Amino acid sequence: MGFIELHEITKSFANNTVVKNLSLSVEEGKFLSFLGGSGCGKTTTLRMIAGFETPTSGRILIEGKDVSRVPPARRNLGMVFQNYALFPNMTVRKNIAFGLKIAKVPAQEMHARVDEMLALIHMENYGDRYPHQLSGGQQQRVALARAIAVRPKALLLDEPLSALDAKIRVQLRDDIRNIQQELGITTIYVTHDQEEAMSISDQIAVMRNGGIEQVGTPFDIYNTPATSYVASFIGTLNLLEGYVVDAALGKVDLNGTTVRTVSDLRGFEGKKIRLTVRPEALSVARQDDAGSASDVNNITGTAERVKFLGSTVRFVMKFGETYMFMDRFNSSQLVLPKKGDSIRVSFAIDACRLLPEGDAIAMPGSGVSDEMIQ
Amino acid sequence: MKNGGATRKAMSWFWLIIGLLYFFIPLLSTFLFSLKGKKGVLSFVAYQHVFADPKFLQSFLFSLQMSVYTIIVGLVLIVPTAILINLKIPKAKPVIELFSLMPFVIPPVVLAFGLIKFYANPPLALVSSPALLVAGYVVISFPYIYRSVDTGLTSMDLKVLTEAAQSLGAGWLSILFKVILPNLRTALLSATFLTFATVIGELTLAVLLAWPAFGPYMAHVGRDLAYEPAALAILSFMMTWGSISLIQFLSRGIPGAKSEIGGLH
DSSP, X not given: OXXXXXXXXXXXXXXXXXXXXXXXXXXXXXXXXXXXXXXXXXXXXXXXXXXXXXXXXXXXXXXXXXXXXXXXXXXXXXXXXXXXXXXXTSOHHHHHHHHHHHTTOOHHHHHHHHHHHXXXXXXXXXXXXXXXXXXXXXXXXHHHHHHHXXXXXXXXXXXXXXXXOHHHHHHHHHXXXXXXXXXTOEEEXXXXXXXXXXXXXXXXXXXXXXXXXXXXXXXXXXXXXXXXXXXXXXXXXXXXXXXXXXXXXXXXXXXXXXXXXXXXXXXXXXXXXEEEEOGGGOEEOOTTOOSOOTXXXXXXEEEEEEEEOSSEEEEEEEETTEEEEEEEEOOTTOXXXXXXXXXXXXXXXXXXXXXXXXXXXXXXXXXXXXXXXX | OHHHHHXXXXXXXXXXXXHHHHHHHHHHHHHHHXXXXXXXXXXXXXXXXXXXXXXXXXXXXXXXXHHHHHHHHHHHHHHHHHHHHHHTOGGGHHHHHHHHHHXXXXXXXXXXXXXXXXXXXXTSOOTTSHHHHHHHHHHHHHHHHHHHHHHHXXXXXXXXXXXXXXXXXXXXXXXXXXXXXXXXXXXXXXXXXXXXXXXXXXXXXXXXXXXXXXXXXXHHHHHHOSHHHHHHHHHHHHHHHHHHHHHHHHTTTSTTOOOOBTTBO
């Protein structure tokens, strides 16, 4: 049994059903992220766990107890909001002490706990400042300290980093993870940022249209996505259209080049299918490689442009009418192609996965959008 | 480009000076007139007459008392209503805003006759009670109180602060007294002093409900005397400006607070 369990919860606002029949179990001490685009129901689900929304149907259990109708003040869950929500009339110390005062913690213990929290967020010298005298990152640290000062059963964070700039975001997300690990507190985190979710979570629940598409570790979600939507939502994806020429051997014709996949193609004989390959699964084929190796596919495209992404370099190339990405680690030995150069790339047959026709993907039309090519 | 900027700056100063002259010349004229109580010299004799009249103090104290009741009743009624509307029924906000404009649209004389007619007979025979005057004053002060409080609530992000407090275990009373009201201090001060200024100078309701308030006293003095009304006008003006200055002064120490006068920053 999970520490937090959602049993077939549904939430409707008038005629709009935002969360549909959602079930989920979060183990004690784990860090789970709800990841999805706008309007997928992730914040509503979190707000139902917090008690700010009541499920239209279904049950929410915390430590095996049904809390679906329990008011938020009696759930003992810490909450961190997107816009900090610090009390402007109170200093940092008073903000952190607020929940402790409500819980009537003795003064001495309360002061000790506030000091402990200030040390935890590395803001020992900021106790007497008011929220408006702090930066966004500092305010969010205080909000985090305030939420965990009351020693809640679980910590809920609703897009806590989205109002911060990129550098602070990376720093603070590591801090959040470190604090979570240190305290061993069960944490549910809402974000639309896949990199954030991947870097911070033990488990990710990818959400779409009010339901969960897949729950798994970041490694599983990225490498073995359960649905086409998950495959295309997480990371960048090359989508290749072709016709099955030999279902038994997994052979597919892509613009006159035959490639192999380990996906089950039975029933697709002669039919048009879509294959997916991650950009990092592609590499420049060796000159002596004739493409005969049984576990490698080779295709030849035309270089369009090169994008520097810091530690990696993204090659944009055209294969037939399809744009493809290939990611390589940045190094001084890297030979950069010029626009129009012919590039022969290879990828393992098990890196090539079948995307069924008609299955929804996160970016309609193609895994590679026009903006990504620019 | 540089010349254009200089011209714009000169024009801004020009219009500012015109505005200040438009505002201060009548005030200065009234003040100078109030000093001409003694023939041939400028003196404060008109002010001395005003202060020497026992009706001045009586009427002022009566109005002061009524303004305190109005402020208490108004805040007790309107603050929770504004909080409830902002938190639970935001869709009702336009309706309440429309209601808050009613005292500007409906003349006080209509309000007074309505109150007299409705509360003249048992079991609601309240015409002779000052409670009816206070009720009328609350209606007149409604726009000032509601708009001040509403602006204060909007600027503090009420919903999120309430939820943050709830998640920390706070009940409604704790939320109201520890989170909402301290952050509404500027708005409440603004509502209080605007109500005070409105009640102190109010004439129609006090006359029609036959109460010896400060407004009728000023009207009476204005009808019978020459220099004293000018002195009273200046005193009344000073009280209003004193109230506004007090709002500014008292809200100085509030962290992150912006001054709001009648819902305006």
